[in-house]
Amino acid sequence: MxxxxxxxxxxxxxxxxxxxxxxxxxxxxxxxxxxxRNHHLFQPLLYQVATTLLATSEIAWPIRRLFRDRDDVTTLLxxxxxxxxxxxxxxxxxxxxxxxxxxxxxxxARHAYFGHDEWAEHAPGLKTLEDATTIRRRILLAFERAETTTDPDERAAELTFAVIGAGPTGVELVGIIAELAHRILPREFRQIDTHRARILLVEAGPRILAAFDPELSQYAADALEKKGGVQILTGTPVTQITAQGITVGDDFIPARTVIWAAGVQAxxxxxxxxxxxxxxxxxxxxxxxxxxxxxxxxxxxxxxxxxxxxxxxxxxxxxxxxxxxxxxxxxxxxxxGAEAPDPFRYRSMGNLATIGRNSAVIEYKKWRLRGWPAWWAWGIAHIYFLIGTRSRLAVALSWLWSFVTGQNSARLITQGDNSERR
Amino acid sequence: MxxxxxxxxxxxxxxxxxxxxxxxxxxxxxxxxxxxRNHHLFQPLLYQVATTLLATSEIAWPIRRLFRDRDDVTTLLxxxxxxxxxxxxxxxxxxxxxxxxxxxxxxxARHAYFGHDEWAEHAPGLKTLEDATTIRRRILLAFERAETTTDPDERAAELTFAVIGAGPTGVELVGIIAELAHRILPREFRQIDTHRARILLVEAGPRILAAFDPELSQYAADALEKKGGVQILTGTPVTQITAQGITVGDDFIPARTVIWAAGVQAxxxxxxxxxxxxxxxxxxxxxxxxxxxxxxxxxxxxxxxxxxxxxxxxxxxxxxxxxxxxxxxxxxxxxxGAEAPDPFRYRSMGNLATIGRNSAVIEYKKWRLRGWPAWWAWGIAHIYFLIGTRSRLAVALSWLWSFVTGQNSARLITQGDNSERR
The missing domain is CATH 3.50.50.60 (FAD/NAD(P)-binding domain)
Structure with missing residues (x-):
């Protein structure tokens, strides 16, 4: 050859x-x-698109653009x-x-529902930009529907958000949804008090952030619960998900917005x-x-x-x-014709997860970092890993703006199916 | 009462x-x-979302947010x-x-197809964010399909873009599509030369920008045609639009991407x-x-x-x-109980239209402005009219970035129907 x-x-x-x-x-x-797809997606920040903090185009780049100066590379959609x-x-x-x-x-990989593919409709996962805008739409619509309904049970169900799976993505989603309810949305509604939103984090395993040191898990759990409205259910698998809510163990919990952050399938x-x-x-x-x-x-x-x-x-x-x-x-x-390299060895770069604004947990080798220093370290690392000055500026601006003003910049309900308004 | x-x-x-x-x-x-909708939309810049220059969230604001401090206002979706x-x-x-x-x-208002509702499918108009992302997707997919096809006729049809209606929106769309072909996309494709794209501006009336002074119309027409690949067809109505192309007068022109900027219906x-x-x-x-x-x-x-x-x-x-x-x-x-105001009188703020990057036409009372001074005046005016510091910063950054680097920031194909790839 x-x-x-x-x-x-x-x-x-x-x-x-x-x-x-x-x-x-x-x-x-x-x-x-x-x-x-025509774009490379920075998946580690996708949860921030799903929760209105970042815009879709801030974490996606046209693939062709990345290799335009590489004549040896042909890109095909x-x-x-x-x-x-x-x-x-x-x-x-x-x-x-x-x-x-x-x-x-x-x-x-895609999300996997452990043999319950029928759950997909009610509990979208988070892998693509469309997944993120779907989840964003559902979260925002739930608050809208809570505002218009007059039935107190219905209102409570609309204000109940359930995230299934307590890895970093699940924890990060819960953290920002809690902040939407407590920091971003209050004062905008007239009939409902968004502080009354309940955000459930459901984990089949014994603790959240199972890949982390138990002490950091506990820190993250405490930090989440301090946000108000957050309830962590560990050790209990979800046994059913419908349009009406979730069943955890034997208990049915009415919840109109369910997000899947549990399993993946290659x-x-x-x-x-x-x-x-x-x-x-x-x-x-x-x-x-x-x-x-x-x-x-x-x-x-x-x-x-x-x-x-x-x-x-x-x-x-x-x-x-x-x-x-x-x-x-x-x-x-x-x-x-050189000698083949030694077998692949993974060098761990540590574990990171944010817990909403201004708090995170990081572990790297023997190091443990938590609270706001971890959050800043996390933010700087992620800005560094983005591609290009343009995205770094845009994401830094979005974060800074949210941090200073308490306003998220991408609170759009788009591409909606009217039936979702019910 | x-x-x-x-x-x-x-x-x-x-x-x-x-x-x-x-x-x-x-x-x-x-x-x-x-x-x-849950958002107010700055429609005058919607064409820039459709042509990858701006992100959706840069020109849309949650309505609730705008009136959060007005306890007298209740917002309902x-x-x-x-x-x-x-x-x-x-x-x-x-x-x-x-x-x-x-x-x-x-x-x-919505776009109207003069009794040809069947054209809507092939020639989307531009009124909502979804319209804009649909048009953006179709424009980008046409280049992608041109790259993969081996049939020269099919390739030419994919590289032909037709904009129907030569008011400001039509002119602005043609201006940026020409720049995509000549400034943004070249060097990224291996099989096609994007410079060979044809961009048709079809107008039933005798000249483009009919609301403007004829001299400015002529200036705009010349400026568009100088961009290369732009062809202006005036005085000829479109008589048919199909998935294959458009018929202008009696001539069929193969064109896979058609955008409707002609009529509206309240x-x-x-x-x-x-x-x-x-x-x-x-x-x-x-x-x-x-x-x-x-x-x-x-x-x-x-x-x-x-x-x-x-x-x-x-x-x-x-x-x-x-x-x-x-x-x-x-x-x-x-x-x-005061006296009713005098009947409504409209004070014209003039007419404005951009012709792609660094050129525009403006008329205000007896004043006429064109070329780059008009473009800068237009840009500053539009940044001023945006709501809030955040959006002004974001749009200014997007424009500045595109202006300096020749790279648009929102080149995403999203929410796509796979069938559109054909």
């Missing part, structure tokens, strides 16, 4: 895919990047529906096929490849991040089950980026 | 409705503002479907009714009131801006056919604001 004509197809423009392509700059390969590993082709929804020498699959790469997968559908990969028997097919990020030091690497942005870096190193070694 | 208990219902939170409410501050009345002028009630879609002492209808207030209306559905109002025989029902803005000095007042923001001001003056006079 002419190595300079080597064609690498990357499916998915998330953190892993982008990092992989960046690290192959000047490597003399030809890269085709396929994504079903398209939906991959399968892989023919024998013919070395990916198949697209529009009927076309694209052949590859090396394939990189980094297509991420995208169907394992089916495409007929490869071994874990229970969440993640492809089991070799220490070189390739598929067993297919050294030219890499699977990265949330789509892959990667182990490092005997532990599963978490599905977070820094882990995805490290995998992208690693795969690029493997490719470079192959191109130059 | 207890005047302090006087209840004014305002339907529509556009420029007329908001100005009316602002001017009644401290008047001792009770106001209920009903809108089917709801859809009015009728008026019972005898019972003095407005009827809402959810079955409820709200009684009024005075009613103000300022519900705006909202159905005339039907609600069983009142006399002009051909576009605008309610004929008295010189006091009330409905004949109903001195307590005002109709304002794009919903009303208002005459001043023998001419119809144009459907633009300054005219709507002046009508809101005037109606508030009438109410105040009635409350204090």
């Amino acid at each position: 002419d190595e300079n004509g080597r064609h690498i197809v990357v499916v998915g423009a998330g953190f892993a895919g982008l990092q992989f392509i960046k690290d192959l700059k000047g490597a003399g390969v030809r890269i085709t990047l396929i994504d079903q 398209g939906t991959v529906i399968g892989v023919d590993a024998t013919a070395r082709e990916v198949r697209l929804e529009d009927g076309s096929a694209i052949s590859y020498d090396t394939l990189v699959i980094a297509t991420g 995208s169907p790469a394992a089916e495409w490849l007929d490869a071994e997968a874990d229970r969440a559908g993640r492809v089991m990969v070799t220490p070189a991040l390739t598929v067993d028997g297919h050294p030219d097919i890499f699977v990265l990020g949330d789509t892959a089950h990667v182990e490092s030091d005997g532990q599963m690497v978490p599905g977070i942005a820094p882990a995805a980026k490290q995998q992208g870096q690693y795969a690029a190193r493997v490719i470079r070694a192959r191109l130059t | 207890d005047e302090n208990g006087r209840h004014i219902v305002v339907v529509g939170a556009g420029f007329a409705g908001l100005q009316f409410i602002k001017d009644l501050k401290g008047a001792g009345v009770r106001i209920t503002l009903i809108d089917q 709801g859809t009015v479907i009728g008026v019972d002028a005898t019972a003095r009630e407005v009827r809402l879609e959810d079955g409820s009714a709200i009684s009024y002492d005075t009613l103000v209808i300022a519900t705006g 909202s159905p207030a005339a039907e609600w009131l069983d009142a006399e209306a002009d051909r576009a559905g605008r309610v004929m109002v008295t010189p006091a801006l009330t409905v004949d025989g109903h001195p307590d029902i005002f109709v304002l803005g794009d919903t009303a056919h208002v005459e001043s000095d023998g001419q119809m007042v144009p459907g633009i923001a300054p005219a709507a604001k002046q009508q809101g001001q005037y109606a508030a003056r009438v109410i105040r006079a009635r409350l204090t």
